[in-house]
Amino acid sequence: xxxxxxxxxxxxxxxxxxxxxxxxxxxxxxxxxxxxxxxxxxxxxxxxxxxxxxxxxxxxxxxxxxxxxxxxxxxxxxxxxxxxxxxxxxxxxxxxxxxxxxxxxxxxxxxxxxxxxxxxxxxxxxxxxxxxxxxxxxxxxxxxxxxxxxxxx
Numbered sequence: 533x534x535x536x537x538x539x540x541x542x543x544x545x546x547x548x549x550x551x552x553x554x555x556x557x558x559x560x561x562x563x564x565x566x567x568x569x570x571x572x573x574x575x576x577x578x579x580x581x582x583x584x585x586x587x588x589x590x591x592x593x594x595x596x597x598x599x600x601x602x603x604x605x606x607x608x609x610x611x612x613x614x615x616x617x618x619x620x621x622x623x624x625x626x627x628x629x630x631x632x633x634x635x636x637x638x639x640x641x642x643x644x645x646x647x648x649x650x651x652x653x654x655x656x657x658x659x660x661x662x663x664x665x666x667x668x669x670x671x672x673x674x675x676x677x678x679x680x681x682x683x684x685x
Contacts, residue, residue, distance in 0.1 A: 568683035
């Protein structure tokens with residue numbers, strides 16, 4: 533038993549010494565990453581899921597991103613009349629400046645509207661919350677409008 537444990541420890545140490553960059557490299561995730569729940573129980577969407585896809589978002593060399601390309605996806609979940617949740621297809625999202633802050637933005641098509649979903653993490657009530665502003669752009673003659681919500685993990 534002791535010999536087996538010693539061999540495992542030696543294997544781990546050898547791996548760290550042989551491949552130090554792999555062993556110590558960690559991706560610093562974005563603060564928006566994860567699944568968020570709407571604080572307004574009647575608000576839609578009920579959930580927003582943000583994912584980082586590709587390389588590490590924190591790797592850069594002389595201000596230029598290195599390694600494999602990184603991009604972000606956004607998916608919203610809405611409550612159906614049956615009470616079950618439906619996930620709209622995932623879309624690409626990108627950071628954009630708006631209102632003097634850096635927001636992650638994605639366009640989600642909802643029937644006769646294109647929902648321009650803008651998300652940004654802010655400290656609120658001593659916890660990180662996802663500030664969500666949705667600009668519902670009409671694709672026909674219906675009026676456009678805007679919604680604003682707060683989400684938590």
